[in-house]
Amino acid sequence: xxxxxxxxxxxxxxxxxxxxxxxxxxxxxxxxxxxxxxxxxxxxxxxxxxxxxxxxxxxxxxxxxxxxxxxxxxxxxxxxxxxxxxxxxxxxxxxxxxxxxxxxxxxxxxxxxxxxxxxxxxxxxxxxxxxxxxxxxxxxxxxxxxxxxxxxxxxxxxxxxxxxxxxxxxxxxxxxxxxxxxxxxxxxxxxxxxxxxxxxxxxxxxxxxxxxxxxxxxxxxxxxxxxxxxxxxxxxxxxxxxxxxxxxxxxxxxxxxxxxxxxxxxxxxxxxxxxxxxxxxxxxxxxxxxxxxxxxxxxxxxxxxxxxxxxxxxxxxxxxxxxxxxxxxxxxxxxxxxxxxxxxxxxxxxxxxxxxxxxxxxxxxxxxxxxxxxxxxxxxxxxxxxxxxxxxxxxxxxxxxxxxxxxxxxxxxxxxxxxxxxxxxxxxxxxxxxxxxxxxxxxxxxxxxxxxxxxxxxxxxxxxxxxxxxxxxxxxxxxxxxxxxx
Amino acid sequence: xxxxxxxxxxxxxxxxxxxxxxxxxxxxxxxxxxxxxxxxxxxxxxxxxxxxxxxxxxxxxxxxxxxxxxxxxxxxxxxxxxxxxxxxxxxxxxxxxxxxxxxxxxxxxxxxxxxxxxxxxxxxxxxxxxxxxxxxxxxxxxxxxxxxxxxxxxxxxxxxxxxxxxxxxxxxxxxxxxxxxxxxxxxxxxxxxxxxxxxxxxxxxxxxxxxxxxxxxxxxxxxxxxxxxxxxxxxxxxxxxxxxxxxxxxxxxxxxxxxxxxxxxxxxxxxxxxxxxxxxxxxxxxxxxxxxxxxxxxxxxxxxxxxxxxxxxxxxxxxxxxxxxxxxxxxxxxxxxxxxxxxxxxxxxxxx
Numbered sequence: 009x010x011x012x013x014x015x016x017x018x019x020x021x022x023x024x025x026x027x028x029x030x031x032x033x034x035x036x037x038x039x040x041x042x043x044x045x046x047x048x049x050x051x052x053x054x055x056x057x058x059x060x061x062x063x064x065x066x067x068x069x070x071x072x073x074x075x076x077x078x079x080x081x082x083x084x085x086x087x088x089x090x091x092x093x094x095x096x097x098x099x100x101x102x103x104x105x106x107x108x109x110x111x112x113x114x115x116x117x118x119x120x121x122x123x124x125x126x127x128x129x130x131x132x133x134x135x136x137x138x139x140x141x142x143x144x145x146x147x148x149x150x151x152x153x154x155x156x157x158x159x160x161x162x163x164x165x166x167x168x169x170x171x172x173x174x175x176x177x178x179x180x181x182x183x184x185x186x187x188x189x190x191x192x193x194x195x196x197x198x199x200x201x202x203x204x205x206x207x208x209x210x211x212x213x214x215x216x217x218x219x220x221x222x223x224x225x226x227x228x229x230x231x232x233x234x235x236x237x238x239x240x241x242x243x244x245x246x247x248x249x250x251x252x253x254x255x256x257x258x259x260x261x262x263x264x265x266x267x268x269x270x271x272x273x274x275x276x277x278x279x280x281x282x283x284x285x286x287x288x289x290x291x292x293x294x295x296x297x298x299x300x301x302x303x304x305x306x307x308x309x310x311x312x313x314x315x316x317x318x319x320x321x322x323x324x325x326x327x328x329x330x331x332x333x334x335x336x337x338x339x340x341x342x343x344x345x346x347x348x349x350x351x352x353x354x355x356x357x358x359x360x361x362x363x364x365x366x367x368x369x370x371x372x373x374x375x376x377x378x379x380x381x382x383x384x385x386x387x388x389x390x391x392x393x394x395x396x397x398x399x400x401x402x403x404x405x406x407x408x409x410x411x412x413x414x415x416x417x418x419x420x421x422x423x424x425x426x427x428x429x430x431x432x433x434x435x436x437x438x439x440x441x442x443x444x445x446x447x448x449x450x451x452x453x454x455x456x457x458x459x460x461x462x463x464x465x466x467x468x469x470x471x472x473x474x475x476x477x478x479x480x481x482x483x484x485x486x487x488x489x490x491x492x493x494x
Numbered sequence: 495x496x497x498x499x500x501x502x503x504x505x506x507x508x509x510x511x512x513x514x515x516x517x518x519x520x521x522x523x524x525x526x527x528x529x530x531x532x533x534x535x536x537x538x539x540x541x542x543x544x545x546x547x548x549x550x551x552x553x554x555x556x557x558x559x560x561x562x563x564x565x566x567x568x569x570x571x572x573x574x575x576x577x578x579x580x581x582x583x584x585x586x587x588x589x590x591x592x593x594x595x596x597x598x599x600x601x602x603x604x605x606x607x608x609x610x611x612x613x614x615x616x617x618x619x620x621x622x623x624x625x626x627x628x629x630x631x632x633x634x635x636x637x638x639x640x641x642x643x644x645x646x647x648x649x650x651x652x653x654x655x656x657x658x659x660x661x662x663x664x665x666x667x668x669x670x671x672x673x674x675x676x677x678x679x680x681x682x683x684x685x686x687x688x689x690x691x692x693x694x695x696x697x698x699x700x701x702x703x704x705x706x707x708x709x710x711x712x713x714x715x716x717x718x719x720x721x722x723x724x725x726x727x728x729x730x731x732x733x734x735x736x737x738x739x740x741x742x743x744x745x746x747x748x749x750x751x752x753x754x755x756x757x758x759x760x761x762x763x764x765x766x767x768x769x770x771x772x773x774x775x776x777x778x779x780x781x782x783x784x785x786x787x788x789x790x791x792x793x794x795x796x797x798x799x800x801x802x803x804x805x806x807x808x809x810x811x812x813x814x815x816x817x818x819x820x821x822x823x824x825x826x827x828x829x830x831x832x833x834x835x836x837x838x839x840x841x842x843x844x845x846x
Binding site for chain 2: 111112113114115116135136137157158160164165168169171172181185187191192193194195196197198199200201203204206207208211212224225226227247248250251253254255292293294295296298299300352353354355356381383384385386419420421422423424425426427428432436439440443444447448450451452453454455466467
């Protein structure tokens, strides 16, 4: 092993400058985890290439030597997708941080994968354009990671996910070949590999360039805050807004515990005695916003809101959002640790799922703060726990797993925007049956036949599902009756 | 409304066992598109029915053989629509065929394409296994995005059985403005409008006139009308539908009809023929007898691609040829879903 490592290092030094290869333990530590810090592992070596040619050379080398590779952007992911492998190379794209071209007439920006999400919009503001997907980590997360995870954000009900907002990718395949996926127009010939790559969690290729679509900055944005004395009423109001024909730019919900935590933290002016609040943002032309804000106001009143406030100016609008955007760290202040789930459900199941989460919270004796992208049914229950109490993390994970299984049961999914990574790999066995998982493996093999890119993440082996004991049984038949089960 | 899943599955399993190619048939309205079909017919057109539609969820799920006309009627009753404005090319057009061909209408540059609205699919792969990907929720990143991968794959990787789509409310008001401009100026004007946050839902240049369709609240359409100016198309004019369905006079020709997909701001290409610029310049129709190589080279040089949409030699390559590395990847991917190559072989590319 040690001599293998030395051989690999020697070859990497031939390809890269000295400072682009890290292998001393203290240099590896910053890379031991991503945003899911409960999972940690040191990689064999970290490489920090600066050019596409270097990425190609690294992958060619790893392909020949059969060394697994994990690509990493800013490391803000929440599912352990960038968790290193102890026998693998961690490939950081952090040095790819240039915006290569802004084309205002075609409303496109061609950027390197290490460019931060927010930096794209900042660079385009002079053209009255912006990049719409806005994950809450947008000041830190990078566009390459956004593509790998198909990141969402608070505005995806109206503006879509990453997959709806990119035009072209340059990708280095595991064998070192560079391919261009997508094109200059609105579509490209052949299969929709752009969709397949987006959200593929670093399993199919390494993204080295992204062309994103830009949108004109809306003329105006306005937000309404509505307080409810009952979570179910708030949930029903969400459906009422949508059925009135209004598509809000953002439609967020927080429950009592999240409201109090956020208010204590950033003093957004939230009504702390409310059981739930809704934040409904309308954007677009001046005229559309004026009309839709009135509609929303009426609906909220009829839905039984106990208080409705429209932000009187931009300052107040930003303040309303500040509480929502600070919800996670705010919860972090009231609990030593928290565990964030990402299940998505049909909106109509919201009351049923909330009730079940509350019941399980009592059963597991672990409090839960609920923050949702209510407009698109994406839940973020935050389970509060203390990692220093023996067994509490395990209980939390079990509780979290149950929430995800419930999401699948009501017709939803285990992950709306954070990805499967390492974290939800067992729940994949609940969401998909063995034939479907086999199909995923076949797709991966079409791109990476040696299974060297981020192996072990995102799609579980059938063996793993058998061990987890949650193999989805299809029509009462096991698909692989001859496979050993434990 | 009838569920033929089992019958269709049996047919595919049988074809897989005997390595017999199948051509997938829905409403038989898009037979002109793609390469000449071959193989035994697998009829999906009777696998019909809307399985789930809840207006407040903005989601509809239907079997692949359900007609677009049935779906759009039900949506309209709830003041909703398929945002990608699919062309039908015939009354029998099905949802499955629409997704398999990924055909979107004039609203596409402003609202997105078919694939953008696909949330989930149930399909039969080339081994006859029934698989379910995605679902009925807006956000879903569990597993690879196979649902969107199926959009535009021309049935070469799977037989679509059920499809879930996101739908949107219809706008209150609509109006189309017309201006006489030359081509270069029209392209510039469209790009200018697109950066202005105007409620535009379609823009087209017919060689003399620029057509801009507005959709939104009555007030916002009213304001945009003042800003853009020009003459108004009568409200009952079926202009956009004629464009979408290729019943507009422009398309009335036996000449090869090329579809060039380009960045919208691309300067006019120097190819002989009759042009019609839809999608704000991103989809350019060309009726031309110029050699295929010349048309493809011009499109490629401009960063786009060209497809022989209608007429011409349907035995030759129809879609833009792929670079060797890319074609090899397509082969492997097709093989991953359809190991014996029985699903619509050659319909998309000769050897796929």
